[in-house]
Amino acid sequence: MYKKDKLNIDDFRVVGINYKKTDALVRGQFAVNEDQYLQLLSKATEFGVDDLFVVSTCNRTEVYGFAASGTRLAEMLCSVCTGDVGEFETISYKKNGTAAIEHLFHVASGLDSQILGDYEILGQIKNAVKLAKANGFVGPFTERLINSVLQASKAIKTHTALSGGTVSTSFAAIQYIREYFEGPSVTPEMKCPSVQHIMTGDNTFLAGSVKDIEEKKIVVLGAGKIGRTTCRNLVDYLDTTNITLINRTEETAKEIARELRLKCAPMEAMDRELADAGVVIVSTSSPEPVVFKRHLVSRGSKLVIDLSVPCNVDIEARKLPGITYVDVDMLSKIKDETLQKRTAEVPKALAIIEEHIAEFKEWYAMRKHVPVLKEVKNKLKQIYIDPALLGHTDTGGTSCSGTKDEKIQKVINTLATKMRRDNAPGCHYIEAINEFIG
Secondary structure, X not given: OOOOOOOOHHHEEEEEEEOOOOOHHHHHHOOOOHHHHHHHHHHHHHHOOEEEEEEEOOOEEEEEEEOOOHHHHHHHHHOOOOOOHHHHHHHOEEEEOHHHHHHHHHHHHOOOOOOOOOOHHHHHHHHHHHHHHHOOOOOHHHHHHHHHHHHHHHHHHHHOOOOOOOOOHHHHHHHHHHHHHHOOOOOHHHOOOOOOOOEXXXXXXXXXXXXXXXXXXXEEEOOOHXXXXXXXXXXXXXXXXXXXXXXXOHHHHHHHHHHHXXXXXXXXXXXXXXXXXXXXXXXXXXXXXXXXXXXXXXXXXXXXXEOOOOOOEOHHHHOOOXXXXXXXHHHOOOOOHHHHHHHHOHHHHHHHHHHHHHHXXXXXXXXXXXXXXXXXXHHHHHHOOOHHHHOXXXXXXXXXXXXXXXXXXXXXXXXXXXXXXXXXXHHHHHHHHHHHHO
């Protein structure tokens, strides 16, 4: 475990990569699934890391914890990933102390999301911390920090429109499908030069003549959180139930299918189901591709949207004639009025974050005085004499009223307030004892 004082805020660190400097292919090399997460926790002692949790989504992989350096966190992460630590060092960011804390607040609130205000990241952070806590890697500092982050995120969602509207990675996929089939309301900024077959030279969609989405069979691979959300958005916003859900655990797919009145099929039937699909949405969590060239070749034109990181559609399948391939990076190009409105809410969100960080740092400052407060409390218990033994009676004043513990706690509370205000623990130590005796 990390050997130094864990309350040293400067040793709280984050290292990570995100969509800003890396594409989905690179991020996939450093993505962490649950098994790899548990491996990281088991390696923490070896790398001298404590209070550890890892956030790994389609847009980022970040490691938070107390360590002697960010390099140790990077080395630990890369020990369980396919990516090289040397490459990670060149593309990653490292922050510590207040900067690391601010970064976590920004990520949790959606300020650092690929689509501004995307609120799904908060649930992913909760799950990451829950797993770390279950394995003994969340101490008082991190628990208090996460609580502050959750409170700030809730306040931002309640008091601002930063997450207003219906824009997220899964919804962006729905918006893309609608525009793909119903006509181009898309700006040239959405064009992604790495996939030139998405649009023609005049920025009109190749499939723009197809109008009726309901006639297109949609296959969704993966029934995790993103897959479930995508299915719900398909039903709600495209008004279609011509959807077949496929998942490795068939019972999970059946449950969602019953809820949304969709079809479902086992993984063994994927080849047959993809044959006549017009749209394929891949949202699996597999570390390897699940859709290959053999699944799509000579099967007609298809729109294939890959929401997985690492990408779960094989490179050769993406290049097939008639296949329009879109990944999470391409979806982030979508700009609309909702995002413009969200941008206007950023200053309000930052003000809320600043307030919660100030409260957290005040708590942190008080935590440094905890050893002194405990020592004073123990000393007061040792010197306490019951007033009745001295012939004193309760006159209704504050000195004698209450039980022994209540009297001692009142003195401790006063001491804590003075220490926070004046930052002079030695003087107030003596003052507290004199006050109690008096």
